Amino acid sequence: MVTPSGQQTQADGKEVLLSVRNLSKSFGALKVVQDVSFELARGEVLGVLGPNGAGKTSLFNLISGDIAFDTGAITLSGTPLGREPSYRRAMRGIGRTYQIPRPYAKMTTFENLLVAARFAAGRSEREAYLSCAALLEDCGLAGKANLPAGGLTLLDRKRLELARALAGEPKLLLLDEIAGGLTEAEAGQLVSLIRQVRDRGITIIWIEHVLHAVMAVAERLLVLSFGEKIADGKPQEVIDNPDVRRIYMGIEA
Amino acid sequence: MTASTILVHRHTLSSRIAITVALLLLAAIPTMPFWASSGQIRLIIELSCLIAIAQMWNLLAGYGGMVSVGQQAFIGAGGYSLFVLSVYAGLNPFWSVPLAMILPALLAAPSYLLLRKLDGPYFAIGTWVLAEVFRLVTGNLQVVNAGSGMTLRAMGQFTAHQREIGLTILCALLLLITVGGTFLMLRSRLGLAMTAMRDDPVSAASQGVNVGRMRFGIYVVAAMGTGLAGAIYYMAQLRISPSSGFDPYWSSICIFIVMVGGIGRLEGPIVGALLYFTATRLFGHYGASYMIVLGLLTLLIALFSPGGLWGLFGKLRDWPWFPVGHRLEYRQRGDA
Numbered sequence: 001m002v003t004p005s006g007q008q009t010q011a012d013g014k015e016v017l018l019s020v021r022n023l024s025k026s027f028g029a030l031k032v033v034q035d036v037s038f039e040l041a042r043g044e045v046l047g048v049l050g051p052n053g054a055g056k057t058s059l060f061n062l063i064s065g066d067i068a069f070d071t072g073a074i075t076l077s078g079t080p081l082g083r084e085p086s087y088r089r090a091m092r093g094i095g096r097t098y099q100i101p102r103p104y105a106k107m108t109t110f111e112n113l114l115v116a117a118r119f120a121a122g123r124s125e126r127e128a129y130l131s132c133a134a135l136l137e138d139c140g141l142a143g144k145a146n147l148p149a150g151g152l153t154l155l156d157r158k159r160l161e162l163a164r165a166l167a168g169e170p171k172l173l174l175l176d177e178i179a180g181g182l183t184e185a186e187a188g189q190l191v192s193l194i195r196q197v198r199d200r201g202i203t204i205i206w207i208e209h210v211l212h213a214v215m216a217v218a219e220r221l222l223v224l225s226f227g228e229k230i231a232d233g234k235p236q237e238v239i240d241n242p243d244v245r246r247i248y249m250g251i252e253a
Numbered sequence: 254m255t256a257s258t259i260l261v262h263r264h265t266l267s268s269r270i271a272i273t274v275a276l277l278l279l280a281a282i283p284t285m286p287f288w289a290s291s292g293q294i295r296l297i298i299e300l301s302c303l304i305a306i307a308q309m310w311n312l313l314a315g316y317g318g319m320v321s322v323g324q325q326a327f328i329g330a331g332g333y334s335l336f337v338l339s340v341y342a343g344l345n346p347f348w349s350v351p352l353a354m355i356l357p358a359l360l361a362a363p364s365y366l367l368l369r370k371l372d373g374p375y376f377a378i379g380t381w382v383l384a385e386v387f388r389l390v391t392g393n394l395q396v397v398n399a400g401s402g403m404t405l406r407a408m409g410q411f412t413a414h415q416r417e418i419g420l421t422i423l424c425a426l427l428l429l430i431t432v433g434g435t436f437l438m439l440r441s442r443l444g445l446a447m448t449a450m451r452d453d454p455v456s457a458a459s460q461g462v463n464v465g466r467m468r469f470g471i472y473v474v475a476a477m478g479t480g481l482a483g484a485i486y487y488m489a490q491l492r493i494s495p496s497s498g499f500d501p502y503w504s505s506i507c508i509f510i511v512m513v514g515g516i517g518r519l520e521g522p523i524v525g526a527l528l529y530f531t532a533t534r535l536f537g538h539y540g541a542s543y544m545i546v547l548g549l550l551t552l553l554i555a556l557f558s559p560g561g562l563w564g565l566f567g568k569l570r571d572w573p574w575f576p577v578g579h580r581l582e583y584r585q586r587g588d589a
Contacts, residue, residue, distance in 0.1 A: 064459055091461045095459075096459055103453070104448065104451075104457075107452060108581075110581040111445070111448070111578065115460050118442050121461075133259040136581075
């Protein structure tokens with residue numbers, strides 16, 4: 001296979017989809033993300049852990065372009081994103097969900113998906129109708145297609161966040177605490193949905209406090225504390241890391 | 254990947270009826286000079302301008318999220334354009350009306366660049382200041398007769414009947430452009446983006462909507478529509494002055510009509526304009542106490558039915574006039 005010029009490959013020959021280098025962001029004196037670097041291969045699922053306020057959502061906002069970084073670099077498929085606004089990054093294939101769901105409350109569930117399909121994915125009207133209707137079925141929202149999204153239950157809003165991000169046909173999907181606030185059974189349903197997404201070959205970064213949910217899908221974990229990366233590796237190794245046990249789980253090693 | 258085929262419905266029975274009735278009413282307006290009294294025609298001209306101006310404000314505030322209290326800037330700019338084109342360029346006033354949209358657009362583009370960094374109340378105050386600047390500048394410009402205003406003498410070449418024919422045709426076109434145009438825009442791909450922005454601009458941006466460019470476009474289009482209505486309104490008045498053309502009262506009317514009718518809905522400004530117009534005809538002579546009642550009504554609706562009268566009606570019956578939504582229907586395939 002010919003690799004288009006400019007695309008990076010990892011040491012093991014896998015194509016690098018996302019590369020984050022020495023990324024930093026401060027709000028005044030508060031350093032929310034400090035010198036964070038990591039690479040993500042196409043198709044990889046990375047779980048991000050860390051105490052509240054560790055900079056996980058800020059890291060997402062920097063990658064999705066919701067906020068601009070101070071120093072460092074973010075590269076998607078070899079293209080530096082620089083100061084590109086979030087709508088351009090969405091069109092490049094970065095899809096995201098929000099920790100607190102942000103549906104278009106007065107639009108129907110179906111229309112919520114149409115926005116992403118027509119704009120982020122750039123689909124025609126006909127293509128968007130078909131792909132969004134199919135996604136609603138896949139995500140268990142077909143029965144609520146014509147209801148205003150503002151009236152959905154929490155589980156359905158979380159499903160909608162996921163379905164809407166997928167309607168944008170992302171290469172990289174950023175999931176922000178999508179299992180948070182759900183019951184065990186509900187979280188289990190979402191996990192199986194996210195597995196299906198992974199099986200389609202979509203690269204995922206998943207911030208989650210529900211550890212067993214993220215462990216069920218992630219092949220790699222990254223831990224942030226006070227904006228700094230303190231661990232990055234295979235899930236079990238990261239969980240056994242003494243720093244992670246002390247800082248994140250509060251267990252003295 | 255799924256076992257069903259889908260259908261997407263956009264129209265309903267109520268919308269087919271409403272759109273047919275609306276088109277018939279529009280077609281009826283230009284026939285008025287042949288059967289209606291001059292007084293009735295004046296009322297229709299005023300009502301058309303109110304609906305158009307309110308619909309443009311709804312586009313701006315309801316969809317673009319830009320609450321302006323300075324749309325009188327573009328009413329005045331549209332009105333003055335017409336008078337200047339007629340007085341100085343000697344153009345036929347009727348043909349100058351479409352040209353009256355140019356100046357509002359030219360003023361709106363740089364104005365938006367100044368205002369875009371302002372949010373919420375700061376934006377509103379910014380638009381007000383800008384409108385006051387336009388009023389003060391116009392009031393000191395000798396070319397447009399400064400504070401004493403201008404008269405449209407060129408209308409003297411037409412008989413009263415000819416003027417009425419011209420004005421009623423213009424009113425029908427005004428409504429077709431502002432209401433019909435907004436309807437078509439909202440049903441298109443851009444409308445999907447505008448409706449998404451209305452509900453959550455941050456989400457919209459993360460799904461590929463260029464919110465900044467959309468807002469710029471909405472601001473300029475709203476200025477043009479408002480300017481067109483201003484030109485027609487002051488053509489019917491035959492006179493314009495800085496204190497009338499740039500009167501902040503125009504913005505109060507917009508806010509009342511749209512808030513009471515239903516913000517962020519196409520039907521809202523029409524319902525609101527009909528209510529305001531009827532109420533003003535019936536109770537206007539009570540003066541100050543009438544204004545107090547209108548104010549209280551706005552307050553009550555803002556508190557108890559933020560969706561306005563149209564929102565209240567929508568809760569009882571889902572009978573849209575101008576549907577811009579999509580209703581999805583799954584149909585199981587007959588075969589395996």
